[in-house]
Amino acid sequence: MNKYDIIIIGGGVVGTAISRELSSYKLKIALLEKEEELAFGVSKSNSGIIHPGTQNRPGSLKGRLCLQGNALIREISRDLGVEFKEIGELIVVFSQEEVSRLLQLKQEAEILGVSGLEVVDQAWLKEHEPNLSREIVAALYAPTAGIISPYRLAYALSENAVLNGLEIYTQSLVQNILVMTPVRHFGSTSLFEITTERNTFQTNYIINAAGLYADEISQMVGINNFQIRPRKGEEFLLDKKQQDLTNHLIFPLPTKISKGVIVIKTFAGNPMIGPTAEDVENKEDLSTSEQGLEKVIRMAQRMVPSIDKKDIIAYFAGLRPVADDDFIIRCEDKVPGFVNVAGIQSPGLTAAPAIAQLVGRILKQNGLVMEKKKDFYRQRKKTVHLSNLAFSQAKELIQTDRSFGDIVCRCEMVSAGEIREAIRQGAVTLDGIKFRTQAQAGRCHGGFCTTRIMKILAQETNRPLTAITKRGRGSEIVKEDRADDD
Amino acid sequence: MMIERNLVIVGGGPAGMAAAISAYEQGVNDILLLERDQYLGGILNQCIHPGFGLDYFKEILTGPEYADRFIKKIRDIPQIEINLQSLVVDLGADKTLTILKPGLLQQVRAKALIMATGCRERTREMAHIAGTRPAGIYPAGLAQKLINIEGLLPGKEVVIVGSGDIGLIMARRFVLEGASVKAMIEIQKQAGGLLRNVIQCLDDFDIPLYLCHRIACIYGKKRVEKVGIIKIDDQGNDIPDSHFYIECDTILMSVGLIPENELIEMAGVAIDRKTNTPLSQELNKTSIPGVFVCGNAFKIYDLVDSVSGDSGQAGVLAGEYLKKKN
Ligand SMILES: Cc1cc2nc3c(=O)[nH]c(=O)nc-3n(C[C@H](O)[C@H](O)[C@H](O)COP(=O)(O)OP(=O)(O)OC[C@H]3O[C@@H](n4cnc5c(N)ncnc54)[C@H](O)[C@@H]3O)c2cc1C
Ligand SMILES: Cc1cc2nc3c(=O)[nH]c(=O)nc-3n(C[C@H](O)[C@H](O)[C@H](O)COP(=O)(O)OP(=O)(O)OC[C@H]3O[C@@H](n4cnc5c(N)ncnc54)[C@H](O)[C@@H]3O)c2cc1C
Numbered sequence: 001m002n003k004y005d006i007i008i009i010g011g012g013v014v015g016t017a018i019s020r021e022l023s024s025y026k027l028k029i030a031l032l033e034k035e036e037e038l039a040f041g042v043s044k045s046n047s048g049i050i051h052p053g054t055q056n057r058p059g060s061l062k063g064r065l066c067l068q069g070n071a072l073i074r075e076i077s078r079d080l081g082v083e084f085k086e087i088g089e090l091i092v093v094f095s096q097e098e099v100s101r102l103l104q105l106k107q108e109a110e111i112l113g114v115s116g117l118e119v120v121d122q123a124w125l126k127e128h129e130p131n132l133s134r135e136i137v138a139a140l141y142a143p144t145a146g147i148i149s150p151y152r153l154a155y156a157l158s159e160n161a162v163l164n165g166l167e168i169y170t171q172s173l174v175q176n177i178l179v180m181t182p183v184r185h186f187g188s189t190s191l192f193e194i195t196t197e198r199n200t201f202q203t204n205y206i207i208n209a210a211g212l213y214a215d216e217i218s219q220m221v222g223i224n225n226f227q228i229r230p231r232k233g234e235e236f237l238l239d240k241k242q243q244d245l246t247n248h249l250i251f252p253l254p255t256k257i258s259k260g261v262i263v264i265k266t267f268a269g270n271p272m273i274g275p276t277a278e279d280v281e282n283k284e285d286l287s288t289s290e291q292g293l294e295k296v297i298r299m300a301q302r303m304v305p306s307i308d309k310k311d312i313i314a315y316f317a318g319l320r321p322v323a324d325d326d327f328i329i330r331c332e333d334k335v336p337g338f339v340n341v342a343g344i345q346s347p348g349l350t351a352a353p354a355i356a357q358l359v360g361r362i363l364k365q366n367g368l369v370m371e372k373k374k375d376f377y378r379q380r381k382k383t384v385h386l387s388n389l390a391f392s393q394a395k396e397l398i399q400t401d402r403s404f405g406d407i408v409c410r411c412e413m414v415s416a417g418e419i420r421e422a423i424r425q426g427a428v429t430l431d432g433i434k435f436r437t438q439a440q441a442g443r444c445h446g447g448f449c450t451t452r453i454m455k456i457l458a459q460e461t462n463r464p465l466t467a468i469t470k471r472g473r474g475s476e477i478v479k480e481d482r483a484d485d486d
Numbered sequence: 487m488m489i490e491r492n493l494v495i496v497g498g499g500p501a502g503m504a505a506a507i508s509a510y511e512q513g514v515n516d517i518l519l520l521e522r523d524q525y526l527g528g529i530l531n532q533c534i535h536p537g538f539g540l541d542y543f544k545e546i547l548t549g550p551e552y553a554d555r556f557i558k559k560i561r562d563i564p565q566i567e568i569n570l571q572s573l574v575v576d577l578g579a580d581k582t583l584t585i586l587k588p589g590l591l592q593q594v595r596a597k598a599l600i601m602a603t604g605c606r607e608r609t610r611e612m613a614h615i616a617g618t619r620p621a622g623i624y625p626a627g628l629a630q631k632l633i634n635i636e637g638l639l640p641g642k643e644v645v646i647v648g649s650g651d652i653g654l655i656m657a658r659r660f661v662l663e664g665a666s667v668k669a670m671i672e673i674q675k676q677a678g679g680l681l682r683n684v685i686q687c688l689d690d691f692d693i694p695l696y697l698c699h700r701i702a703c704i705y706g707k708k709r710v711e712k713v714g715i716i717k718i719d720d721q722g723n724d725i726p727d728s729h730f731y732i733e734c735d736t737i738l739m740s741v742g743l744i745p746e747n748e749l750i751e752m753a754g755v756a757i758d759r760k761t762n763t764p765l766s767q768e769l770n771k772t773s774i775p776g777v778f779v780c781g782n783a784f785k786i787y788d789l790v791d792s793v794s795g796d797s798g799q800a801g802v803l804a805g806e807y808l809k810k811k812n
Contacts, residue, residue, distance in 0.1 A: 109520035162679060243752070285705060287618045310759070314611050316619065391584070395591040402589040407573050410522070445609040447625045451636055468623035477621055478632060479735075480639040 001407055003202045004030045005368070007194060007284040010172050010209035011038035011215055013150060013352045014344050016157035018207055022363075023164035024376040030203075031158070031166060032196060034173035037432045039154035041211045043349070044435060045318030046285070047235065047264050047275060048150050052089065055254045058111040061326050066347040067113050070144055076353055080156035081382030082148060083267060089145035090120070090129065092136045092267035092303055102140045102255055110144070116143040121435040131245055133302050135424040143247055147210040149267040150349050151435035152383075155414035155472040159425060160380045164373070171472075177206070179335060185412045190337040192221075205337045205368060207359060208388075212283045212321045214342035221335045225344060226328055230283050231257070233275025234292035235264075237314040238307070243269040251302050259346070262297035263307070268412070268438055272308065273300040275318065284339035286317045313443045320345040327351070329358055331366045339363070360422035383421060385437070387413040408456070409449040411442025419453060431471040433457065450477070492516040493804050494583060494596035494710055496574050496749070499528020499783020500790050501797040502602035503556040506566050508798035509600070512805030515565045518594070522573035526560070527553035528604055530790065532627070532634050535655055536730045537682075538684065541791035552790060553780045577749040581776065597811060598776045598804040602797065605743040605782040609739025610704075613647070617704030620711075626652040626740040630659065639663055641736025644655060645713050646670040647701050651679035651788065658687035668732050671715060673700045673722075701737075702729065710735050745783045745794075753777070761785075770800040776807050793796075 006022060011033035019031050033151070035041070050073050056063030077084035093102055099119070108119050118141045125132055125139060150322045162168060166188050169380045178193040180202075194201045215228040243265070250263040258277035266272050293315070300307050323343025324335055328471045332338045339354060339362055348355075364370050370399045386394060398405035403417035422436040430446075430453060433439055439453060440446035445451075454477060469475045493514050495502050498521030504518050525531060530538070533549030540546055543555065560566055569587070576584035581596040599610060607625035624632075624640055630652065632638045642665045646653045647801040649672040657667045675697055678683045688695055696715065702724075703714040717728035745762050747755070756765040763785055764772040770780045780800035781793045 090712050241748070287616065287703070287705075288617045290614070290702075293614060293616070308610075309614070309760075311609060312614070313609070391591070398586070398589060405586055405589055405591065407522075407575075407586060410573065412573075413575065443609075444606045445611060445625070447607050447609065447628050450628060451631060451638075465636075470708075472708070475621035476709070478640050479636040479642055482637040482639065 002030070002199065002402060004028045004205065006200055006205040006363070007032060007192075007203040008207040008209055010041070010152075010157065010169070010211055010214075011035075011168065012041045012209065012211050013039065013154040013157070013349055014162065014211075014341055014355055015207070015209035016154045016357040017352035018129050018209060018341070018359050019161040019166050020157040020164075021353075021360055023166045024373055025370045025423070026243070026373055027370070030201065031168045032172045032174055032240055033168070033170045034195070034202075035341070036170055036429055036469070038158050038170070039151040039435065040431070040471060042113055042318055043154050044151050044319060045316050046150055046267055046346070046349055047272070048147050048260060049249060049262075050084065050146040050148055051262065051350045052109070053111055053112050053114045054089070054091065054105060054117070054140065054142050055259050056112065058108050062347065062351065063112050065327065065351035065358065068357075069347070069351040072353035072357075073146075073148065073350070076421070077148065077153070077239075079378050080083040080380045080444060082152050082155075082156045084148045085176070085267065086144065086146040087248055087265060088141060088143040090125070090139040091251045091253060092132065092139040093253060093400040094135050094137065095405065098140050098253060099476035102138060102337060105139055114142065114144065115312065117141065120312055122330065129246060129248060129250070129305055131328045132250070133303055133305050136303065147249070147265060147267050153349075155425065155436060156380055160377070162376050163380070169196070169199065172198065174210075174217060174220070177217070179221055192334060192337070195238050205339065205363060207339045207341060209341045209344075211245045211344070212319055212376050214321065214322070214340065218340055218342065221332075221338050223335060223338070223340070224334050226323045230280050230285070230342065231320055231322045232278045232280045232285065232317050232346070234288045234296060234317045235272055235274030235315065236265070236293065236312050238271040238273070239313050240270045242271050242311050245271045245277055245307070246304060252303065256457055261296050263300050263304050268441070270313075273297070280319070284320070288315050290427065310443040314441070314445070323353070327355070329355060329362070331362050336366065368369040383425070383436075384414050384418065386418060387438075408443065408452050409439035414423040414439040416456060419456050428461060429469050429471050430454070430477065459467075488582070488595050490595045490597065491518045492601065492808060493518070493598045494594060495519045495600045495627070496583070497528065497602035497604060497781070497783070498522065498523070498526040498568070498570070499520050499604050500530060500553065500556060500793050501601060501604070501783070502528070502600070502614060503560050504794045504797035505600045505602055505780050505789040505800040505804070507556070507563070508801030509561055509804050510563050510565055510801075512802055514801075515804050517566045518585075519560075519566055519568045520572040520574055520637040524557060524570055524590050526557045526570070527532070529722065532631050533647055534634050538790050541789065542794050553742055563626060574749060577753040578629065579754045581753075598779045598807050600800050601747070601783055602779075602781045602800075603749065603783045605745045605786060607652075607739065608655050608742040608744055610737070610739050613739065615704055615811070618706055620704075620706040620709050620795060622706065622710035623704065623739065625738045626650075626656045626738045627657055630740050633659055633663060639665065639786070641665065643734040644736045644738060645734045646738045646740055648672060648739065648741035649677040649684070650740045650742060651681055651683050653738060654679045654687040656738055656740070657693050660693060661691045661693070667691070668734055669693070670695045671701055672697050673718065674698070676806055691738060698755055704737065707754070710737055713737060743782065743786050745786065747779070747783055750777060750779065769796060770803055776801050
């Protein structure tokens with residue numbers, strides 16, 4: 001029997017941030033994830049924005065954690081070698097009447113503690129964002145907004161946590177939780193038995209960070225006080241050729257349910273437009289629609305008229321796990337030792353590091369003895385990405401290690417060396433390699449490099465080509481290997 | 487010190503080879519031919535079907551046989567230096583090329599430059615098809631490579647989107663490999679590819695071709711499960727209630743080719759954004775003097791024979807340009 005102090009359910013950015021935070025204490029911790037790799041849930045399909053806190057109610061938990069997360073991400077990204085770019089955002093308006101809304105947003109954000117806000121006029125916009133619509137009259141500028149690769153962040157967090165003792169179990173769908181000794185007096189905890197597809201675990205504390213399925217996990221211990229409803233967001237990625245389209249993140253005025261369709265600049269340089277916001281029934285419904293595309297194009301063009309449908313090279317949909325208006329982060333009194341981290345919709349990526357610290361405090365308040373490790377390894381070696389290097393650096397690297405000069409994906413300039421590195425860091429699927437390295441993420445969509453990546457993955461993981469998948473069992477790329485027939 | 491060469495040709499497919507040979511025949515010496523692959527021949531290497539060379543050699547050859555004729559010829563010309571496994575990663579306006587070779591990153595400046603970089607396939611994303619993104623959706627050329635070069639069968643129940651020549655050739659290939667090709671879906675009123683390919687690849691194998699139909703949606707979580715198809719009218723509008731489904735595990739996209747011109751675009755050559763070809767009034771010329779483009783990079787050709795013919799002209803132009811300069 002595997003026995004732990006804490007088990008975290010769900011390996012998205014929230015679960016991995018919590019893992020990393022808790023791995024700095026003398027505790028035995030495991031992370032359970034149903035997919036074949038981490039960050040295959042909500043954390044892989046979002047806008048990648050580190051929000052400044054401008055679109056949240058001042059009193060909300062979301063707003064507070066967003067602001068704290070925005071501050072924390074700087075240090076974390078430096079420690080973990082994940083690129084964070086503070087490019088700033090502009091919330092734009094089309095009439096003088098709407099300027100009062102900007103002032104109101106500014107005031108609310110300032111109460112929350114967002115700094116550096118400024119309302120800028122047309123002259124400023126013309127100078128700093130030449131491609132914006134001439135009909136935009138003013139904008140609220142928030143310099144602390146930034147962008148990051150959400151999956152690279154989650155992978156870096158988990159790698160660092162493993163270095164500090166975390167144990168990860170993938171392909172481990174939690175099916176059942178038994179509360180063994182429910183003790184009711186204050187400060188004591190329970191003993192849980194968790195059953196997955198392949199294992200049984202015991203633990204004193206459970207952190208439920210299961211994203212879209214947090215309600216189902218919670219129900220397993222008898223807590224039924226919230227329900228997760230998926231809210232779909234479709235996003236469309238543009239060709240890197242358009243990387244100078246905008247310099248900042250461009251937002252419209254927010255609506256009640258979302259921040260609106262944004263013109264985003266992704267960490268890789270490609271512009272991206274979206275997301276939509278539509279409530280759906282099915283937690284697995286990741287389809288995009290023709291209506292979604294039309295809507296996003298129309299709304300994005302209103303802000304940046306030169307955006308062209310022809311430049312779209314990829315699209316995807318993500319589902320926001322919506323419970324209430326706000327995040328639910330609490331230890332459930334009825335089941336001591338069970339902590340819900342649920343309804344983590346936007347800005348969950350931004351807030352993740354702050355959520356992690358809050359969970360630490362909640363555990364302490366609920367009786368867990370938490371002693372810092374003396375030998376906590378804060379840093380992670382930065383992963384090399386050839387395309388980020390200057391000519392002289394690239395030249396030197398290639399001379400020392402030839403595999404970095406062996407280009408596999410030529411749209412994004414990813415070498416065999418980088419792909420092997422990603423596999424060593426834990427990638428076992430083509431999507432896992434794509435998220436870590438960008439290989440297959442460019443304009444040809446893997447048309448040229450898929451076979452080569454499959455071969456490297458098969459070789460490094462000692463599997464036949466027929467076992468190589470896009471994103472786990474059932475998504476095999478090829479059905480038969482004729483060379484194996486004889 | 488920067489290495490300088492008279493003529494650099496990027497791409498060792500039929501276009502690049504024809505250009506190199508003709509430049510040599512024009513009297514250009516010191517020609518450097520760069521090819522990122524381990525072989526010359528370009529896309530012809532994966533076209534193992536016959537149907538090449540009827541115009542140029544008055545013979546029916548397979549792709550590799552056709553390529554071989556040029557490879558033999560070019561290997562016999564010592565003035566043409568061939569560098570394989572040499573990927574051009576950057577191009578400056580002054581014709582400085584950054585080249586990546588195994589264990590080496592180097593720069594070379596060309597007096598004259600011919601780009602013969604071929605094309606890539608349009609993807610499902612560019613065709614804006616709604617639905618999910620499971621495994622099992624491949625550009626037809628990738629499927630061709632998987633089967634013909636790697637010996638891997640990508641799927642067993644196939645629907646092909648678009649009726650270009652690659653799609654037609656692959657329809658037949660899948661059937662010959664024991665898979666079932668359930669339909670080919672074409673939005674236009676007629677097939678995109680050559681008539682002979684429609685007859686030899688679809689009709690002869692009883693594969694249904696749905697003209698004036700389009701793929702509306704792709705279904706399947708991990709692997710493709712089915713596609714939704716709609717009939718369209720003369721104006722291109724969906725016909726109500728014409729929607730139907732075909733179950734399949736694989737979708738091949740054969741919806742057109744896009745010239746690969748990102749390098750010359752980096753260098754500042756004017757590009758037609760609609761076709762991704764150089765803006766040009768004359769065959770093989772670009773807006774930068776001394777930079778020429780030929781083969782599928784200049785425009786998409788149906789027949790390799792015309793590629794070989796037209797690309798010779800690029801060698802002539804480069805020769806004339808160098809004579810004037812020296
Ligand atoms: C379209 C869109 C755009 C967004 N843009 C932004 C943005 O720009 N900035 C921002 O800050 N936020 C953004 N968000 C929000 C952000 O993506 C989420 O808040 C965040 O990713 C949530 O992370 P998570 O770890 O809670 O969820 P997830 O990443 O879904 O992680 C939960 C994990 O639990 C696993 N799991 C579920 N059930 C079980 C089980 N029974 N057993 C084992 N494992 C299980 C899942 O497989 C999954 O990996 C956006 C969201 C969407 C949908
Ligand atoms: C599936 C298919 C079936 C076909 N069937 C027929 C047929 O039946 N009959 C017929 O006549 N024609 C057919 N064709 C058409 C014919 O093959 C092409 O028109 C011809 O190959 C185009 O030649 P090219 O040299 O312009 O391009 P390619 O053959 O694509 O050559 C381009 C070369 O440039 C290299 N390159 C590109 N970028 C770089 C770089 N940055 N650095 C270094 N090297 C680079 C590539 O590796 C490649 O070798 C078919 C084509 C396809 C794809």
